[in-house]
Amino acid sequence: MKYELINPDIQFSEQSHNTIERVLVNRGIPANLVEKYLNTTDEDINHYNLLGREQLEAAYYALTSAIVKNENALLVIDSDADGYTSAAVLTNYLYDLAPEWVTNHLFFFQHEGKQHGLADVPDIEEISLIIVPDAGSNDYIHHKYFADMGIPIIILDHHEAEKISEDAIVINNQLSDYPNKSFSGVGIVWQFCRFLDEKTNHNYANKYIDLVALGNISDMMSLRDLETKHLITEGLKQENLHNPFMVAMSIKNSFSLGGKLTPIGVAFYITPFINAMVRSGTQEEKELLFKAMLPHEAFVKVPSTKRGHKPGDQEKIVDQAIRIVTNVKARQTKSQDNGLSKLESLIEERDLLENKVLLFQCESEDIPKNIAGLIANKFMAKYQRHTAILSRAIVDGETYWRGSARGYSRSDIESFKDLCTESGLVEYAEGHASAFGLSIKDENIPAFIEFTNKALENDSGDVSYFVDYIYQGKDINPQHILDIAQLDYLWGQDIPEALIAIEGLKITGDMLTLMSPDKKPTLKITLPNLSIIKFKSSQEEYDKLYSDTGYVEINLVGTSNANEWNGNVTPQIFVKDYEIITQNKYYF
Numbered sequence: 210m211k212y213e214l215i216n217p218d219i220q221f222s223e224q225s226h227n228t229i230e231r232v233l234v235n236r237g238i239p240a241n242l243v244e245k246y247l248n249t250t251d252e253d254i255n256h257y258n259l260l261g262r263e264q265l266e267a268a269y270y271a272l273t274s275a276i277v278k279n280e281n282a283l284l285v286i287d288s289d290a291d292g293y294t295s296a297a298v299l300t301n302y303l304y305d306l307a308p309e310w311v312t313n314h315l316f317f318f319q320h321e322g323k324q325h326g327l328a329d330v331p332d333i334e335e336i337s338l339i340i341v342p343d344a345g346s347n348d349y350i351h352h353k354y355f356a357d358m359g360i361p362i363i364i365l366d367h368h369e370a371e372k373i374s375e376d377a378i379v380i381n382n383q384l385s386d387y388p389n390k391s392f393s394g395v396g397i398v399w400q401f402c403r404f405l406d407e408k409t410n411h412n413y414a415n416k417y418i419d420l421v422a423l424g425n426i427s428d429m430m431s432l433r434d435l436e437t438k439h440l441i442t443e444g445l446k447q448e449n450l451h452n453p454f455m456v457a458m459s460i461k462n463s464f465s466l467g468g469k470l471t472p473i474g475v476a477f478y479i480t481p482f483i484n485a486m487v488r489s490g491t492q493e494e495k496e497l498l499f500k501a502m503l504p505h506e507a508f509v510k511v512p513s514t515k516r517g518h519k520p521g522d523q524e525k526i527v528d529q530a531i532r533i534v535t536n537v538k539a540r541q542t543k544s545q546d547n548g549l550s551k552l553e554s555l556i557e558e559r560d561l562l563e564n565k566v567l568l569f570q571c572e573s574e575d576i577p578k579n580i581a582g583l584i585a586n587k588f589m590a591k592y593q594r595h596t597a598i599l600s601r602a603i604v605d606g607e608t609y610w611r612g613s614a615r616g617y618s619r620s621d622i623e624s625f626k627d628l629c630t631e632s633g634l635v636e637y638a639e640g641h642a643s644a645f646g647l648s649i650k651d652e653n654i655p656a657f658i659e660f661t662n663k664a665l666e667n668d669s670g671d672v673s674y675f676v677d678y679i680y681q682g683k684d685i686n687p688q689h690i691l692d693i694a695q696l697d698y699l700w701g702q703d704i705p706e707a708l709i710a711i712e713g714l715k716i717t718g719d720m721l722t723l724m725s726p727d728k729k730p731t732l733k734i735t736l737p738n739l740s741i742i743k744f745k746s747s748q749e750e751y752d753k754l755y756s757d758t759g760y761v762e763i764n765l766v767g768t769s770n771a772n773e774w775n776g777n778v779t780p781q782i783f784v785k786d787y788e789i790i791t792q793n794k795y796y797f
Contacts, residue, residue, distance in 0.1 A: 210672075210674070210764065210766070210786050210787070210788040211671060211672065211673040211674065212673060212674040212675070212676050212679070212708075212710045212764075212766050213673060213674075213675060213676070214675075214676060214677070214678075214679060215235040215675045215676065215677060216234065216235050228688075228689050228692040228693065229243070229247070229692060229696060230243045231677060232677055232693060232696060232707050233246060233247075233699075233704075235677055235707075236433070236703065236704045236705070237433055237703065238433065245435070246435065246438065249435050249438055249439035249442065250439070251439070253435040253436050253438075253439045254436055254439065254440070255387060255388060255389055255400075255436055257400040257401065257403050257404045258404075259385060259386050259387040259388065260380050260381075260382060260385050260387050260397070260400060260401075261380065261385045261386075264373075264378055264379060264380045264385075265380060265401065265404045267378045268363045268365075268378045268380060268401065269404070269405065269408055271338060271361040271363055271378060272338070272340075272363065272405075274338075275310075275314070275337055275338040276303075276306075276307050276310045276314075278337075279310065279313075279314060280314065280337035280338065281314045281315075281316060281335050281336050281337055281338075282314060282315050282316070282336065282337065282338040282339070282340060283316050283317070283318055283330070283333060283336045283338070283339045283340070284296055284299065284300065284315060284316070284317050284318070284340045284342070285317075285318045285327065285330060285339065285340070285341045285342075285344070285345070286317055286318065286319050286320075286342075286499060287320075287341075287342065287343040287344040287394065288319075288320045288487050289343075289427070289428070289483075289484060289487055290423065290424060290427030290428070290480050290483040290484055290487070291343050291393045291394045291395055291424040291425075291427055291428035292342065292343040292344065292394065292487075293483060293487070293498065293499060293502065294395040294420040294421070294423050294424035294427070294502070295342035295343040295365065295393075295394040295395040295397075295398045295424060296317070296342050296343075296499065297417075297420055297452075297499065297502035297503060298342075298395055298398045298399055298402065298417045298420050298421065298424075299340065299342055299365070299398050299401075299402070300315065300503055301416070301417055301420075301502075301503060301504065301505075302402045302405065302413050302414060302417065303315065304503070304505050305411070305413040305416075306405070306409060306411070306413065308505070316333075316336070317496075317499070318330055318333075319492060319495050319496065319499070321492070327339075327341060327344075327345055327348040327351035327352075327355075327362075328348065328351065330351070336360060337360065337361075338360065338361055338362075338363070339355060339360055339361070339362045339363070340362075340363045340365070341362065341363070341364050341365070341366070342365045342366070342394055342395075342397075342398045343365070343366060343367070343368075343393070343394025343395065343397075343398075343424075344364075344366060344368065344394070345362070345364045345366055345377070346364055346366040346368055346369075346370035346374070346379055346381050346383075346384065347368070347370040347371065348374075348377075349374055349376070352374045352375075352376035352377040353375075353376045355376075356376035356377070361377075361378065362376070362377040362378065363377075363378045363380070364377050364378065364379040364380065364381065365380050365381075365394065365397045365398045365401055366379070366380070366381045366383075366394055366397060367381060367382050367383060367392055367393055367394050367396065367397050368381070368383065368394075368640075368641075369383050370383065370384060372384070380397060380401060381397065382396075382397060389434050389436045389437060391430045391431035391433070391434045391437055392425070392430060392434070392436065392437055393424050393425045393427075393428040393430045394424065394428070395420060395421050395423075395424030395425065395428075396421060396424070396425060396430075396437070396440065399414055399417065399418070399421045399440075402414035402417070416451060417451075417452070418440055418443055418444040418449055419444045419445070419449055419450050419451055419452050419455050420444070420452050420455070420502070421440050421441075421444050422440060422441040422442075422443070422444025422445050422472075422475070423444070423452075423455060423475060423479065423480070425437055425440065425441055426441060426472050426475045426476050426480060426701060426702075427475075427476070427480040427483065427484070429641075429643075429644070429702040430702060431702050431703040432472065432699070432701040432702055432703055432704040433703045433704065441472055441701070442698070445470040445471065445472070445475070447469075447470075450470070451504075452502060452504070453501060453502070453504055453507035453508065453527045454498070454501040454502045454507065454527060454530065454531075455479065457501070457527050457528070457530075457531045458478070458479045458482065458531065459479070461531055461535075462478040462479070465477070465478050466478055467697075469698075471697055471698045471700065471701075472698075472699075472700060472701030472702075473697070473700040473701055473706065476701065481538060482534040482535065482537075482538045483498065483534070484583070485534065485537050485538040485540075485541040485542075486498045486533075486534045486537050486538075488541065488579035488580060488583075489537050489540060489541045489544070489579055489580070490533070490534075490537050494533050494534075494537065497526060497529060497530045497533060498530050498533075498534060500526050500530070501526055501527040501530035501531070506526060507525065507526050507527040507530075508525050508526070508527065509525070509526050510523040510524065510525055510526075511523060511524065511525075511526055511529060513529070514529060514532075514533075515532070541580060541583075544577060544580055545580050545583055545584060545587075548575075548576045548577070548580060548584045549584055549587060549588075551575055551576070552569055552571070552575075552576070552584065552588065552598070555569060562592065564658050564661070564662055565594065565595070565661055565662050565664075565665035565666070565668055566594065566595045566596070566597060566658070566661045566662075566665070567588055567589070567592055567594050567595065567596040567597070568596075568597050568599070568654075568657075568658065569596075569597065569598045569599065570599055570600075570601070570610055570654070571598065571599065571600045571601070571612075572600065572601055575600070576598060576600065576612075578600065578612070581598045581600070581612045581613040582598075582613035582615070582644065584598055585597065585598045585612075585613045585614065585615040586615050586644075588615075589615040589616070589617055591672075592672065593617055593619065593671075593672050593673070594617050594620070594668065595614070595615070595616050595617050595620060595622075595625045595628075595661075595665070596614065596615050596617075597612065597613070597614040597615075597647050598612045598613055598614075599611055599612040599647065599648075599649065600612050602648075607650065607651070608650070608651035609636060609648050609649065609650055609651065610648070610649050610650075610651060610654065611636075611646070611647070611648040611649075612646070612647060613644075613645075613646060613647070614626070614629070614638070614644075614645055614646070614647040615643060615644055616642060616643035616644070617643075618643065618703075619675070620665065620668050621665065621667050621668055622664065622665060622668075623642070624642035624643070625642065625643060625645075626638045626639075626640065626641070626642050626643070626645045627642065628661065628664055628665075629645075629647060629657075632656075632657055632660045632661070632664075634649065634650075634653040634656050634657045634660060635647060635648060635649050635653070635657070636648035636649065636650060674708055674710070674766045674785070674786065675708065676707075676708040676709055676710045676766060677693070677707045677708060677709060678709045678710070679709075679710045679711075679712060680709065680710070680711045680712070681711075681712060681713055682711070682712075682713045682714055682715065683714065683715075683736055683737070685711065685736070685738070685739060685782075687738040687739050687779075687780045688780075689709075689769075690709070690739060690769045690770075690771075690780035690781070690782060691769075691771050691778070691780050693707045693709070693769035694769040694770050694771040694780065694781075695771065706768055707768065707769060708766055708767070708768060708785065709766070709767060709768075709769060709782065710764065710765070710766050711741075711764065711765050711767075711782070712764040713762060713764070713790070714734075714762065714763050714764070714765065715760040715761070715762050716734055716754055716756075716760055716761045716762070716763065717756060717759075717760045718755050718756050718757045718758075720734050720735050720736070721733070721734060721735075721751065721754060721755050722735065723746065723748065723751040726748060726751075729744075729745075730745070730746045730747050730748065730750075730751075731743065731744055731745075731746055732746035732750060732751060732754070732784075738780070739779065739780040739781060739782065740772075740779070740780075740781050740782075741765070741767065741781070741782045741784060742770075742781055742782070742783050742784065743783075743784040743787075744783070744784075753789070754789075756792065756793070759792070759793040760792075760793050761789060761791075761792050761793075762789070762790040762791040762792070762793070763787050763788060763789050763790060764787065764788050764790060765782075765784055765785075765786065765787035765788075766784075766785050766786045766787070767782040767783050767784045767785050768782070768783045768785060769781075769782060769783075770782070770783055
């Protein structure tokens with residue numbers, strides 16, 4: 210086990226504020242902006258005109274023209290949590306603005322799988338407008354196809370593209386002067402709604418910042434940006450939590466969430482359920498999920514599908530959706546675990562860790578396409594290296610390897626996607642810098658591995674923990690632990706949870722307890738001013754660390770937690786990893 214200080218040049222301080230400052234500076238927040246970062250305001254929200262006033266006006270004209278004329282419009286729902294929240298914000302806003310038009314003239318298209326944009330949108334008769342939130346900027350051929358049919362297209366997107374389309378109305382922070390490039394599709398939709406507020410003299414947009422927070426968290430937008438951070442903070446406040454799906458999910462997972470919504474809590478206990486439904490749900494189930502995000506639909510009663518329901522029983526759409534997403538997530542988790550097990554065995558069989566990129570070549574039946582990205586994320590985090598899970602595809606008699614790739618954020622290479630493109634050896638690398646679809650021709654695989662090994666030669670490939678503090682033995686500052694624990698509302702993309710290391714900790718038998726040994730064994734190491742907790746333990750692990758006359762010396766890495774019980778708050782450290790250094794039979 211390896212660990213090192215993130216920034217060894219920063220001096221320790223006993224003051225709470227400087228503990229917070231140290232943690233944030235370690236995460237790329239300049240020291241002179243720490244106070245500002247902790248206290249963002251609405252002034253940190255960029256003006257929507259920076260997205261391009263001309264494009265905003267054109268979109269407004271196309272949209273209001275369809276509404277005034279009672280023409281039909283098609284809203285394309287992108288295949289991820291950001292896509293669903295983007296479509297939900299726009300639908301909810303338009304329902305506030307023109308409920309009868311939404312009910313009778315706004316139609317929805319959901320992709321069968323993980324497709325994006327317009328590629329699989331069929332010709333639909335009597336459609337006069339197409340709206341694509343969170344996708345579609347680079348679908349130039351399809352823009353022209355529909356434009357030639359006289360159908361305007363409004364794109365509300367945040368993905369990179371080569372240019373602004375000549376055949377669509379494109380509102381995109383990557384293709385404009387908008388300074389926040391780490392703003393997801395739902396953020397762009399929300400800014401468009403703010404513009405509509407200006408044009409129609411309403412104030413509807415701010416009702417939906419809870420969904421703005423959910424979409425930005427789910428699409429892993431950087432919390433270093435003040436605008437993104439502010440909207441996530443505001444959107445997760447209890448007084449701003451209105452969306453029926455988010456409310457229901459927060460209640461259902463209240464224990465796991467610690468009774469409050471934080472970015473990391475949402476990322477672990479709400480986002481995965483949406484993604485599971487998008488990847489593994491049926492079309493009917495996905496439609497149910499989307500309706501649960503619409504207040505005018507969520508509380509409508511439908512025939513019950515509960516186990517053991519009686520004929521005529523009914524339940525609210527949102528209640529049914531919560532139950533179904535839970536079931537779908539359970540099925541996906543089982544499939545994911547099977548996939549992880551299969552690929553874990555390939556690592557050793559094929560010496561895959563000998564290369565700088567963890568590249569899996571699978572048969573199409575080995576890993577379901579809809580969970581390849583999830584599994585790639587797991588391996589990327591575990592082995593701390595760029596990862597690609599590719600399956601064989603035969604196209605016109607030629608073999609390609611296609612699938613999902615994930616970039617490791619602490620690599621010397623900032624964008625794994627750009628590295629793949631620069632190699633000149635891939636058919637395509639499309640998506641975000643660290644999460645994208647990848648295709649490589651079979652004959653180019655050896656050259657691709659050679660290229661990435663050379664480009665990443667300075668990446669050690671060793672698993673190492675980057676920590677904020679290193680303590681010696683029992684000499685741990687409990688206040689530091691409590692200070693860090695209070696920052697749980699900050700953790701998220703690019704602001705990872707703080708880690709601390711303890712080296713040379715000597716554990717004696719009287720310090721060690723195995724709690725709930727017959728149910729969920731948990732190891733507890735009791736120190737004078739705090740406790741150290743190791744979940745998912747066992748009797749075997751307890752025996753390995755127990756000594757009745759001597760001690761066992763360990764190094765460990767863990768996270769900070771504040772334990773509240775009967776009004777008392779005490780510091781805890783949750784063990785993430787540890788190693789045994791020595792074992793002494795006697796301890797004097």
